[in-house]
Amino acid sequence: MSIRTRLTGRLQTLAATIGSRGWRARVAMVLAVIGPGFITANVDNDAGGVFTYSQAGAQFGYTRLWTMIPITLALVVVQEMASRMGAVTGKGLSDLIREEFGFRLTFIVMVALVVTNFGNIVAEFAGIASSLELFGISKYVVVPTSAVIVWLLVVRGTYNSIEKIFLTASAFYICYIIAGFLAHPDWRAAAFATVTRPEAARIRNYGYLMMVIALVGTTIAPWMQFYLQASVVEKGVGPQQYRASRWDVVLGCIFTDIVAWFIIVSCAATLYANGRHDISSAADAAQALRPLAGENAYLLFAAGLFNASLFAASILPISTAYAVCEGLGFESGLDKRFDEAPVFYWLYTLLIVLGAAVLLIPKLPLVHVSVLSQVANGIVLPLVLVFMLLLTNDRELMGEFVNSRRYNVIAWATVIATIALTLGLIVAQLTGR
Numbered sequence: 001m002s003i004r005t006r007l008t009g010r011l012q013t014l015a016a017t018i019g020s021r022g023w024r025a026r027v028a029m030v031l032a033v034i035g036p037g038f039i040t041a042n043v044d045n046d047a048g049g050v051f052t053y054s055q056a057g058a059q060f061g062y063t064r065l066w067t068m069i070p071i072t073l074a075l076v077v078v079q080e081m082a083s084r085m086g087a088v089t090g091k092g093l094s095d096l097i098r099e100e101f102g103f104r105l106t107f108i109v110m111v112a113l114v115v116t117n118f119g120n121i122v123a124e125f126a127g128i129a130s131s132l133e134l135f136g137i138s139k140y141v142v143v144p145t146s147a148v149i150v151w152l153l154v155v156r157g158t159y160n161s162i163e164k165i166f167l168t169a170s171a172f173y174i175c176y177i178i179a180g181f182l183a184h185p186d187w188r189a190a191a192f193a194t195v196t197r198p199e200a201a202r203i204r205n206y207g208y209l210m211m212v213i214a215l216v217g218t219t220i221a222p223w224m225q226f227y228l229q230a231s232v233v234e235k236g237v238g239p240q241q242y243r244a245s246r247w248d249v250v251l252g253c254i255f256t257d258i259v260a261w262f263i264i265v266s267c268a269a270t271l272y273a274n275g276r277h278d279i280s281s282a283a284d285a286a287q288a289l290r291p292l293a294g295e296n297a298y299l300l301f302a303a304g305l306f307n308a309s310l311f312a313a314s315i316l317p318i319s320t321a322y323a324v325c326e327g328l329g330f331e332s333g334l335d336k337r338f339d340e341a342p343v344f345y346w347l348y349t350l351l352i353v354l355g356a357a358v359l360l361i362p363k364l365p366l367v368h369v370s371v372l373s374q375v376a377n378g379i380v381l382p383l384v385l386v387f388m389l390l391l392t393n394d395r396e397l398m399g400e401f402v403n404s405r406r407y408n409v410i411a412w413a414t415v416i417a418t419i420a421l422t423l424g425l426i427v428a429q430l431t432g433r
Contacts, residue, residue: 035166035231035235035248036232036235036245036248037079037083037250038167038249038252038255039163039166039231040224040228040252041224041252041253041256042170042173042256043308043312043316044219044220044221045176045308046120046123046124046218046309046311047126047130047305047309047312048124048218049218049219050176050285050305051281051285052211052214053218053267054263054285055211055267056267057263057264057266057268057271057272058267058268058272058279059207059277061268062190062192062193062194062264063193063198064193064211064264065190065193065194066193066195067212067215067216068194068261068264071220072253072257074220074410075256075257076253077407077411078220078224078225078411079252079253080246080250081225081392081403081407082225082228082388083237083245083248083249084246084398085229086228086230086231086237087232087238087241087242087245088239088242088398088399088401089397089398091233091326092229092332093226093229093323093387094109094226094324094326095326095327097327097387098326098328100394100397107327107328109383109387110324110328112222112383114320115376116223116376116380117317117351118354118355120377121313121316121352122355122358122359124309124313124316124355125147125309125355125356125359126281126309127281127282127283127308128143129143130282130283130284130305131306131309134286139360143356146310147313147352147353150310151348151349151352153165154317154318157334158334159235159333163235166311166314169311170252172307173255173308175300175301175303176259176263176266176304178300179266179289179296179301179304180262180265180266182266182293182297182300183266183293184293185265185268190265190269194261213379213418216381216417216418218377220377220381220414221377222377222380222383222384223319223320223377224319225384225388226319226323226326227315227318227322228249230319232245234335239401266297269293270288270289270293271285271288271289282305283305285301286301313352316351317348317351320347320351321344321348322344324347325343328343331344332344382415382418385414386415388411389403389408389411389415393408
């Protein structure tokens, strides 16, 4: 019996009890499909993301917090579209791009995605290494060991077992919320900055624009849409269960950006307030917090970084393997054995091995790798979103589940804003602002 059949039967049984049990039955139905949306959103707070948020707080204080509200709204809409496409069509995003737009365009998207994701994978291993180097463990021990653990987790596991581990890892992000409270920020100033945009002249600054693009790129990354849609398909969520699974997406997006908000706040309240504007990594941010926010905040930040990095080092290669195999027509899936989906698992293996190997290169400029990988996400994102918008507005493909006008407005605004930010960054760089 397939996963989709089992899930459908379980949800039909739950639905039959809603009339007699009310809200409890509705909660049970949501819990039955929770996983893909919550995991995808939370893994986006990876090593590169934690560093980007930390740097935003350290360099600009609370003034970047205003971006979190529009970014969260855009994230919910984009993730919901990917999840809905998976549930309605039963196909992954790259599979649909190939079918609807042809192999050539699909190949271009896959190349851009692999290059961008590889930079992110290196950044994840950098996060693993730097988090445990805080406790005196060499990266030449930590990185190979972690690469083997990540590889075994996926190759030896099943979708259900891996999903449970990833959901547990998602819960550990609460470390950053606690660390934010321990930093004793100015709550009034943080709240005001969240709902107030700074003056236009400051936004046009090259450094400010680059950081805004990095924030967009790290919060709404291209790989997320491919992983989420493939996970929804593999979990077996269909049109009948989608309304329940939508809460999985919404709650995951809200939680992940609350965590991001607290990371910015904690660094703004400590590093920025004490003149520590330059940090070279997320681990550097944790170390800098030690004398300013206390030992507990330091330990929580370091532990959160290790969890986030190891978590993402598992997900990103999976996402890349999903996208490439779907786009090129190869078998893929965590419930398949190595011999049933050899290209999927070999690509996954290659990404882990190369990502770990690059990280072990002496004097590698990790700070540039981390930030540039997030900026690359922001540049590639519009291309992916355009394909998603065209697909989710195709009535022949989506039927009654096509985008509403409100969704189209927000999604197209995200595309236009991302392109405008990228062009603004180029202009600011050329003019030397």
